[in-house]
Amino acid sequence: MKIYADNAATTKMSQTAVEAMLPYLTECFGNPSSLYEAGQKAKEALETAREEIARIIHASPREIVFTSGGSEADNQAILSAAALGEKKGKRHIVSTAIEHHAVLHTLKKLEKQGFDVTLLPVHEDGIVRPEELKAALREDTCLVTVMYANNEIGTLQPIREIGELCKEKGIPFHTDAVQAVGHLSMDVERDGVTLLSASAHKFHGPKGVGFLYARKGFRLSNLIEGGAQERGKRAGTENVAGIVAMAAALKEAEANREATALRLTALRDRLIEGLAAIPHSALNGDAQKRLPGNVNFCFEGIEGESLLLLLDDRGICASSGSACTSGSLDPSHVLLAIGRKHDVAHGSLRLTLGEDATEEEVDYIIQTVTETVDRLRSFSPVWRDLCSGKSPFIL
């Protein structure tokens, strides 16, 4: 059996998206900035894509800027808000400890430039508390940035409540919605969002393309200078084929969203129940307030990379927050933020199911993970010490 269970890393392009993009790689290759027909056709496709995306997130087309993906959108959103804040002498930003590195590293850069950054802790359930966020707001807060759904543990953040708080105080609110768009209902009006980042390859579109929603009246600054593409906010000839495919993928995802979420949630819960039966294991993040396909566990006494390699041998593609898979010494900052000890965080496993997942596959995953964890524990000195009582079990 071959099971791709790493859909939070990337997704397979949908056939609809592939077919939508092909004409723009071949006969319709014109530059949207050219005035002859081939160019204008490309321009038309670009604007249709913009309209479709805007409609799905309840925005207006002029509020959508196409980017190279989620990281670029995050960078542009945060740096723009910082630039606006600086003009008013506001140099404080509120965010959370579990953001993606595209956000965290941009904030680090701003800290070096003299900005003050408050990273809110999350509770054991991996969710930030609006009242704690409210308490962190200051007179000089120029931006609140909180992700919609976490990429590792899938936890959903109270975006609507945070949006309301920010609206009340007149503070721009950015959300990195890379894991949410195409999977959850998106409404920038309902959620009171000023800025929102998305990436096509997380919802069966192509890699290298995404978008930034910026509310009318919010002045974006450029990361890339050059031509007047994207109303002067993002220079460079547009990735027409990629953008068209992104819109097609999102349209398709949106049409099936509710049915998919229902089905995936049931499969997710079945997987969680099965893996929870492994002794000394624990689910990471809230069991209910999480993305439909996301399962993330820690298994005591084993290390994540060896688990991934053995699962790969048995046809399962997954990921881990272990340091050995990140190339750094520390395990995932998200797992540490929800209070997992280093020793335990090294033994984490993330499984993110795709739309086509079946019950049979979920049962195969449960059985295979159970056997593999057992096997690795059988020669783990850490497990031996835990079992002999030499060191206490954490999970």
Added chain:
Amino acid sequence: MALYSEKVMDHFRNPRNVGVIENADGVGEVGNAKCGDIMKMYLKIKDEVIEDVKFETFGCGSAIASSSMATEMIKGKPVAEAMKLTNKAVAEALDGLPDYKMHCSVLAEEAIKAALKDYYDKNGIAYDESAFPDCESCGHCQI
């Protein structure tokens, strides 16, 4: 290209000399769970020859493969020869390790030396302290 060589994958998938030796003549444990790797080596020594060796490892694929390869390289060898095992030799025998995984081979060397030191200590055999690197020497934990 795959992350690891075929040899690493072979030793990882089918580790040699896995397990525990009861009443071992020398036992060595190095690494720590916080950093993500622990290796434990057990030696059975008779007439200054390593008759048997077993290991247990908590760690990534290359840590498991390095322990497995290191045990194969010293099994049946005189103690003096086992003392000369280097991490480089372990890594080479595995057809190389990615740069950021070299510390796994260092751990394997250290685990064997820690077990030999334990054997010397238990039997009151004099030895040169400088022959035993301390765990800090690989620098991995200072990244």
